[in-house]
Amino acid sequence: MQIDLHAHSTASDGTDTPAELVRRARAVRLDVLALTDHDTTGGWTEAVAALPAGLTLVRGAELSCVSEGDRPISLHLLAYLFDPADAAFVAERRRLREARWDRGRQIVARLVADGYPIDWDSVRELAGDAPVGRPHIGRALVSAGVVASVDEAFERLLHHDSPYYVAKQDTEVLGAIRLVRAAGGVPVFAHPLARRRGEVVSDEVIAQMAAAGLAGLEVDHPDHRGTDRAHLRGLAADLGLLVTGSSDYHGSNKAVDLGACRTDPEAYQRIVAEATRLPPVTG
Ligand code: AMP
Ligand code: FE
Numbered sequence: 001m002q003i004d005l006h007a008h009s010t011a012s013d014g015t016d017t018p019a020e021l022v023r024r025a026r027a028v029r030l031d032v033l034a035l036t037d038h039d040t041t042g043g044w045t046e047a048v049a050a051l052p053a054g055l056t057l058v059r060g061a062e063l064s065c066v067s068e069g070d071r072p073i074s075l076h077l078l079a080y081l082f083d084p085a086d087a088a089f090v091a092e093r094r095r096l097r098e099a100r101w102d103r104g105r106q107i108v109a110r111l112v113a114d115g116y117p118i119d120w121d122s123v124r125e126l127a128g129d130a131p132v133g134r135p136h137i138g139r140a141l142v143s144a145g146v147v148a149s150v151d152e153a154f155e156r157l158l159h160h161d162s163p164y165y166v167a168k169q170d171t172e173v174l175g176a177i178r179l180v181r182a183a184g185g186v187p188v189f190a191h192p193l194a195r196r197r198g199e200v201v202s203d204e205v206i207a208q209m210a211a212a213g214l215a216g217l218e219v220d221h222p223d224h225r226g227t228d229r230a231h232l233r234g235l236a237a238d239l240g241l242l243v244t245g246s247s248d249y250h251g252s253n254k255a256v257d258l259g260a261c262r263t264d265p266e267a268y269q270r271i272v273a274e275a276t277r278l279p280p281v282t283g
């Protein structure tokens with residue numbers, strides 16, 4: 001079984017529509033794909049409607065979270081198979097999307113103030129109904145001829161140490177884990193040691209997350225080097241967490257192929273077993 005538990009569509013900052021994404025998943029011979037757009041379930045319906053025969057879809061999302069220690073550290077939480085109508089979780093996803101909107105405008109305003117030839121309207125148009133993210137701003141910078149690629153936009157202007165960077169108002173992570181569990185879902189810490197995105201949390205914070213109800217760690221991820229994967233595997237064993245692997249595919253916004261990292265069937269079965277309200281769907 002080929003299982004990829006983390007991918008983005010145009011419902012957030014990927015470039016494949018949800019229908020294109022599930023078709024591509026089958027074309028690259030995946031058996032299971034999780035759709036995990038940032039802070040939204042907006043792509044679920046289209047993905048289910050377009051599901052090819054033989055592909056199983058895990059409906060999910062990737063939540064923007066913050067760990068409040070001495071200084072705030074941003075991190076991502078994958079949420080699988082939760083009830084999309086759970087009122088508290090619906091409200092929090094909406095709040096996150098609104099926070100992204102305000103923050104996107106602030107980043108664009110800072111770029112405009114320095115003379116970069118983009119504007120908020122074009123970024124908004126590029127995002128469409130999706131929660132606004134830095135990749136949308138990156139694409140506006142590509143369209144304006146400022147940079148040649150979204151990657152270059154991140155390297156030069158959009159990275160977390162840039163003067164143009166503005167943090168989002170994310171969800172406190174222990175609360176987010178409880179929110180996902182209360183909605184019947186299964187929370188997995190996305191790319192815990194993706195260091196190029198900024199500071200990463202300590203093992204102590206991961207232990208606190210486990211105590212709050214975390215189910216697993218995404219260990220095999222394109223942004224993790226070998227030593228970090230080995231460390232996370234040990235930590236998962238110590239804390240009784242399951243281990244996943246996934247590509248974090250974003251289409252042409254990022255140079256990673258669907259299925260680049262994968263999850264063992266036993267870990268996938270544990271996730272399905274822990275979900276209390278929403279099963280996977282098979283085409
Ligand atoms: P945001 O959610 O607006 O903070 O933007 C973060 C998103 O930008 C991540 O989910 C990735 O999709 C993307 N990203 C981060 N770093 C890079 C990079 N160096 N090149 C392209 N995309 C990136
Ligand atoms: Fe993304």
Ligand code: FE
Pocket residue numbers: 062076190191
């Ligand atoms: Fe992420």
Ligand code: ZN
Pocket residue numbers: 006008062248
């Ligand atoms: Zn992701």
